[in-house]
Amino acid sequence: MTLVPRSLFGRVVLILLCGLVAAQALTFALIWYERAHASQAMMLSYLGRDVASSVAMLERLSPAERAGWLAKLERRTYRYRLGAVANSRERTPVFDDPAAASVAHSLGPGYQVEVEGGIDDAQRRLHVRLRDGTPLAIELAPAGLPFARWLPALLAAQLGLLGLSCWWAVRLATRPLGQLARAAEALTPSQGASPLPEHGPVEVAQAARSFNAMQARIAGHLQERTRMLAAIAHDLQTPVTRMRLRTELMDDEGERDKWQGDLTAMQALIQEGIAYARSAHAAAEPAVRFDLDALLDALAADYRDAGQPVSVEGAVGTPLLSRPQALRRIVTNLVDNGLKFADSVTIEAGRDEAHVSIAVLDRGLGIPEDQLAAVLQPFYRLEGSRNAATGGSGLGLAIAQELALALGGTLVLSNRPGGGLSARLALPLQAG
The missing domain is CATH 3.30.565.10 (Histidine kinase-like ATPase, C-terminal domain)
Structure with a gap:
């Protein structure tokens, strides 16, 4: 058992649908990648400015007031912690960490930013000291791009539209071929046979014209065969009749009966031959x-x-x-x-x-x-x-x-x- 359809219609639909779905998936993946890349750049820029604003606000607050503002400064992807934090990993300078570099750039040279954890870590910390020496840890928890709830429905609608378009386009292109196949199976040589519609793609229309011409030629050949047999039968009737009359004049009764039997068989053969030739024109x-x-x-x-x-x-x-x-x-x-x-x-x-x-x-x-x-x-x-x-x-x-x-x-x-x-x-x- 094979998953590939046996009909031309099914195979063309499958090829077109797979190609369009692959192209649609590739386009979606590229757009998603570009969106993620652009969103990451915007997020890093926003992260640096927001952390700089939060640090500036904490600098202006008294040490007793700072703890109450941490929850207000918290964001979906990062939060602040004051005081010493136990190090579970080694701290490193900023180097090529984009988040740490954005924060360090926004804070300026007056602050030293250290990174705890690598870029690929699900959670990492940025460590900064306020001007009064208070340690401030920024715990990063990167989240993926938000996924709109209507996006799966839109993708399903697009795939459905692609499938329907493929089905309709291939149906329009292959329907004349189906008509040609049915006409070939029901080919009748009678003159009353309906010709195939000569429309559709150029190749299909040409095939329909060729089929109609073939059907007309077959009908013409059979008509000629019928006329030929009818003419032969008509011409044979005269000598058969003369021979029958001559046998009536024969004195030998036994020999006369043999001749008449042969003539009767000959006449029956002629009539059945004509009947067979005309049987192909029953559709008339x-x-x-x-x-x-x-x-x-x-x-x-x-x-x-x-x-x-x-x-x-x-x-x-x-x-x-x-x-x-x-x-x-x-x-x-x-x-x-x-x-x-x-x-x-x-x-x-x-x-x-x-x-x-x-x-x-x-x-x-x-x-x-x-x-x-x-x-x-x-x-x-x-x-x-x-x-x-x-x-x-x-x-x-x-x-x-x-x-x-x-x-x-x-x-x-x-x-x-x-x-x-x-x-x-x-x-x-x-x-x-």
């Missing part, structure tokens, strides 16, 4: 809302009227938005395929929250597992695995597969426990 049929249960019941009733044992189990129970003629063709092809290899067929219908399921079930011999996908390809025949006596062009399942894809659904074949084949069609409830 307008989508309507219809009662799928009624359609399946009517289809099964037609088969039973023709003496074919076809039954329906289950129900969808809700109208379906799809293309009824294309859906009827899919189910018909699947039922016909099942009746070739089994005595009866069951149509099983159901639904979940987002999909409708139609399963055509039979109890034939099934299909080898390694060829379940291959039989959905055009002109692929697998008679040995089902019934060697049956014919067909190998286009029935291929047509059903093409129509299922055109409706935005999936067709999956699987062998049933106990024998037989299950052809399950799954369609979205709002298929367009």
